[in-house]
Amino acid sequence: MSKLVVSTFVSMDGVMQAPGGPNEDRAGGFEHGGWSVPYFGEDMGAIMVEQFAGMESLLLGRRTYEIFAAHWPGITDENDPVATKLNAMPKYVASRSLNHVEWNNSHLLRGDVAESVAELKRRSDGEINVQGSSNLIETLQRHDLVDEYRLLIEPVVLGTGKRLFATGTVPAAFKLTGARPTGTGVVFCTYERAGEPRYGSFESAD
Template sequence: MRKLVVNTFLTLDGVMQAPGGPGEDDDNGFAHGGWSFNYWDDKMGEVMGAAMGRPFDLVLGRRTYDIFAAYWPKAPEEAGGKPLNDATKYVASRSRPALEWRNSVLIEGDVAEGVAALKQGDGPELQVHGSGNLIQTLMRHDLVDEYRLWVFPVVIGAGKRLFAEGTIPSGLKLVDSTVSTTGVVMGTYVPAGEIPLGSFALA
């Protein structure tokens, strides 16, 4: 079975909207696009390089696909350019867009069923980048095997969140972590079943 991994940049208050730059996603008047940019350091580059150094394919929502497709084919020499361009891109969309970035495939029919079928097939791990709406669907159907969450020391207050309203309560287990020189906490988590409840109240 292929592992499905969610890769997400988050603020301390859980916002994942438009980390890369202004205009990336202005929905609901979001005015803080690019909040991740000035925190980047060599350690983050090393961690990202290791993740990109293993074979992978992509599962992307339409908006993230369009952002990637507008940039990466024109930047093949940049770090991450070759693996992203070489990967097969499985795209979730309610319409039938022209997918012109090479190795792009539309997920036909129900997205959750389509991704579940991909996981059952042969091939490298499936990575999800950005794609907030798609991730909500994948989480509701228990299709995520691993979360690689980069939490930045910034608070925004409003915006699209990874764990949005309606997220199914569950536990996570931290299996790896490192911290950048700029305070970005890079953690890898796997699902750990139901939340283990308890009480500090005296019996």
């Protein structure tokens, strides 16, 4: 059975919308697109290479698929480890509007998204990684399908935008299994699923 991992850039106040450019996702009138770019340095690049090296397949929503498919097939340098991996690996696309996908080794998920992803996890091995795809992540969270988060937490507060954990997310406990700061102030944190939340009280017994 596969492990489903969500990897994303996220602001200090939890926003994950449009980190890579001003026109990446303007939904809701979002005006801060490209907020992640100033924090991308060499050590961030090394983290991305490490992440892609460990993936067996990629799971994407429609919008992120279209962004990736418009960019990565054009990078044919065999010495580029990210492009080489992305262009070759299996890619699964959750979409109600697409009728076909053309990027090499891409496959449309049909029917109910949560059921399709749960079945994909059961019949696959290795790591299924989700990049971007905020709407898809929201669905995965509501159905408790995420096993691990890899968050690149960036030193910026945006105040508006799509957040990583939206209303309806299933309550869950996680264990911090890694934390690495970068030279630009980003902290790369890995959280693994650790059962249900536990509760207590600081109130005095008196």
